[in-house]
Amino acid sequence: MPPTSSSPPRSKRWLGDPILAGLALVLSLFGIAMVYSAGVLNIPSPVTSIAWRRQVLWLVVALIAFVAILQARPRWIEWAAIPAYGLAVILLAATLVVGTGAGTAEGVGRWIQLGPLRFQPAEFAKLAAVLGLARLLSVRETPPQGLRDLVAPSALMGLPLILVVLQPDLGTALAFIGILFAALYWAGTPPLLLFLLASPGLALILSFSTPVWSVYFVGLLVLIYIFRYRLYLAESVGILLLNLAAGTVANPLWGRLADYQRNRLLVFLDPGMDPRGAGWNLIQSKVAIGSGGLTGKGFTQGTQKRLDFLPEQHTDFIFSVIGEELGFIGVTLAVALFAFLLLRVIRLAEITPDPFAGLVLFGIFGAWLVHIFINIGMTIGLVPITGIPLPFLSYGGTFLVTCWAFTALAARLARREA
Numbered sequence: 474m475p476p477t478s479s480s481p482p483r484s485k486r487w488l489g490d491p492i493l494a495g496l497a498l499v500l501s502l503f504g505i506a507m508v509y510s511a512g513v514l515n516i517p518s519p520v521t522s523i524a525w526r527r528q529v530l531w532l533v534v535a536l537i538a539f540v541a542i543l544q545a546r547p548r549w550i551e552w553a554a555i556p557a558y559g560l561a562v563i564l565l566a567a568t569l570v571v572g573t574g575a576g577t578a579e580g581v582g583r584w585i586q587l588g589p590l591r592f593q594p595a596e597f598a599k600l601a602a603v604l605g606l607a608r609l610l611s612v613r614e615t616p617p618q619g620l621r622d623l624v625a626p627s628a629l630m631g632l633p634l635i636l637v638v639l640q641p642d643l644g645t646a647l648a649f650i651g652i653l654f655a656a657l658y659w660a661g662t663p664p665l666l667l668f669l670l671a672s673p674g675l676a677l678i679l680s681f682s683t684p685v686w687s688v689y690f691v692g693l694l695v696l697i698y699i700f701r702y703r704l705y706l707a708e709s710v711g712i713l714l715l716n717l718a719a720g721t722v723a724n725p726l727w728g729r730l731a732d733y734q735r736n737r738l739l740v741f742l743d744p745g746m747d748p749r750g751a752g753w754n755l756i757q758s759k760v761a762i763g764s765g766g767l768t769g770k771g772f773t774q775g776t777q778k779r780l781d782f783l784p785e786q787h788t789d790f791i792f793s794v795i796g797e798e799l800g801f802i803g804v805t806l807a808v809a810l811f812a813f814l815l816l817r818v819i820r821l822a823e824i825t826p827d828p829f830a831g832l833v834l835f836g837i838f839g840a841w842l843v844h845i846f847i848n849i850g851m852t853i854g855l856v857p858i859t860g861i862p863l864p865f866l867s868y869g870g871t872f873l874v875t876c877w878a879f880t881a882l883a884a885r886l887a888r889r890e891a
Contacts, residue, residue: 489543489880489881489883489884489885489887489888490817490821490883490884490887490888493814493817493818493821493880493883493884494539494880494884496810496813496814496817497814497865497876497877497880499810500810500811500814500864500865500866501532501865501873501877503807503810503865503866504528504791504863504865504866504867504868504873505525505528505529505532506525506772507791507794507795507798507866508524508525508528508787508791508868509525509773510772510773510778510794510798511524511778511783511786511787511791511794511868512524512525512787513773513778513779514778514779514780514781515779515780515781516781518781521786521787524787524868525868527868528868528870528873530870531869531870531873531874532873534870534874535873535874535876535877535878536877538874538877538878538881539877539878539880539881540881541881542878542881542882542885543881543884543885545885547827547829547830547885547886550604550882550885550886551604551608551829553604554601554604554605554607554608555605555608557600557601557604557605558601558602558604558605558629560601561597561598561600561601561602561633562598562632562633562636564585564594564597564598565594565595565598565633565636565637566636567585567594568583568584568585568594568595568636568640569636569639569640571585583595583640583642592870592871593869593871593872595633595637595640595642595645596645596871596872596874596875597871597875598633598637598649599645599648599649599652599840599875600875600878600882601633602630602633602649602652602836603652603656603833603836603837603840603879603882604833604882605629606626606629606630606652606653606656606832606836607656607829607832607833607836608829609625609629610626610656610657610660610832611828611829611832613660616660616661616662616663617657617660617661617662617663617666618663619666619703619704619705619708620666620669620670620704620705620708620712621705621708622662623657623662623666623670626653626656626657627653627670630649630650630652630653633649634646634649634650637649642860643859643860644847644859644860644861645861647843647847647859647861648839648840648843648844648861650674650843651839651840651842651843652836652839652840653839654667654670654839655835655836655838655839655840655842656832656835656836656839657670658835659822659831659832659834659835660832665696665700665703668696669697669712672693672712672715672716673712673715673716673718673719674719675689676689676690676693676715676716676717676719676720677719677720677722677723679720680719680720680721680723681723686720690716690717693712693713693716697709697712697713753784754784754785754790754858755851755854755858757777757782757783757784757793758783758784758790758793758851758852758853758854759852759853759854760777760782761777761778761782761783761793761796761797762792762793762796762797762804762852762853763796764776764777764797765796765797765798765799765800765801765803765804766800766801767800767801767802768799768800768801768802769796769797769798769799769800769802769803770797770798770800771798772798772799773798774798775794775797775798776797777793777797778793778794778797778798783797785860787867787868788862788867788868788869789848789851789858789860789861789862789867790852791862791863791866791867791868792804792807792848792852792863792866793852795807795866796852808849811841811845811864814841815838815841815842815845818835818837818838818841818883819834819835819838821834821883821884821887822834822835822838822887824887825886825887827886829886830886830887833882833883833886834883834887837879837882837883840879841864841876841879843861844861844862844863844864845863845864847859847861848861848862848863848867849863864876
C-alpha cells in the first residue's frame with residue numbers, strides 16, 4: 474500500500490535522516506577497517522587480532538538499536554528522559570561498588586558485569602544526561618537570564634559527572650561538560666553567563682601558575698564590575714569565591730590524583746621527561762602520525778603499529794593508526810567526515826521547531842565535539858592524554874551502540890512531525 478501524504482517516506486522511517494545515518498555508517502565501516510589494521514602485528518595479539526570481528530557484531534547490535542529508537546514516538550522519548558536519568562545515576566553509583574576494572578589504567582572500575590554481558594554505565598549516562606537536561610531546559614518559558622537559572626542544569630549534569638570522576642574516568646567526565654554548555658547555549662544563555670559558569674574551571678587550570686592566575690582573577694574582577702548591573706550581588710560574590718576556592722584547591726587536588734593521571738599531565742608539558750614510561754604513549758603517537766607523510770605507509774603496513782609500539786592502538790589511539798597508514802589524506806578524510814557529521818546535527822537542530830528536540834540535538838553535538846577534539850588532540854600533543862575514544866572509529870561495543878543511539882535520537886526527533 475503506498476504511503477499517504479501524511480506518512481514519512483520509507484527511507485526516513487528506517488533511516489531517520491539518510492544523510493546523518495549515511496555519515497555514521499561510513500565512519501563505522503571506516504572504523505572497523507582501521508580496527509582490523511590495528512590488529513595486524515608482527516607478533517599477533519589474541520586481543521587486537523579479533524577486535525574487528527567483535528566490532529562488526531557490535532555494529533549489528535547498534536543498527537538494531539538505531540532502527541528500534543527510530544520507531545519510538547517522540548513523546549515517549551521525552552517522557553522517558555527523567556526515568557532514564559535516574560536509572561543512569563543508579564548504575565553509575567553501582568559501578569563504584571561492583572564495577573570491574575577494564576581499560577588502560579590500573580584499578581579503574583568502569584564496567585558492570587551481568588553474566589556474559591559487560592557494559593559501561595558512563596556511556597548510557599551520557600545518553601540519559603542529554604535527555605534529562607533537554608527535558609529540564611525545554612519547559613522554561615524564557616532563556617536563562619542569571620546564574621541562578623543555571624543552578625538546576627549544572628546540578629543535573631554535576632551529579633553524573635562527579636560519579637564518573639570517582640571511577641575515575643576524567644575523559645568521559647569532560648563529555649558531560651560539553652553536553653551542558655552546548656545545551657545551555659542552544660537554550661539562549663548569554664555568553665557572559667556561560668563564561669562565568671566556566672570560570673571556576675579556568676581558575677583551577679590557571680592556578681598552577683600563580684602569576685597567570687593573578688592576572689586572570691584581576692581580569693575577572695574587572696569583567697564583573699563592568700557587568701555588575703546584570704548580576705545579583707550574591708551571584709557576583711559567589712563567582713569570586715568559587716574562583717578563589719578553585720585557586721586554593723589546586724595543590725591538594727593534584728595530590729589526590731592517581732599516579733597515572735599526574736604523569737599524563739606532566740608528560741603533556743614535557744614528553745621527554747619520561748620517554749620510556751609516561752611519555753611513551755604521546756611520543757609514539759606523534760612519531761606514527763608524523764611518519765605517515767602525505768599518503769601514509771599503506772593499509773596494515775604501519776611500522777609503529779606492527780611493532781606494537783603504539784599504545785591502545787585499536788581504541789584510544791586509532792587516529793594514530795590512520796595517520797601512519799593513510800597519511801595526511803587519511804586524517805583529512807576522517808576529520809572531514811566528523812565535520813560533516815557535526816554540521817548535519819547543527820542543521821537538524823536549526824530546522825526542528827520543537828525546543829526539546831533542538832536541545833537534544835545540541836547536547837549530542839556537545840558530546841561528540843568533546844570526544845573528537847580531545848581524542849585527536851591527545852594523539853598529536855594538543856591536550857593531555859585522557860583515555861577518551863573517537864566516535865564510531867574506536868573499538869568499543871558500549872560506545873559504538875551509544876553513538877548510534879545518539880544518531881537515532883537526532884534523526885527521530887528532527888522529524889518530530891512523523
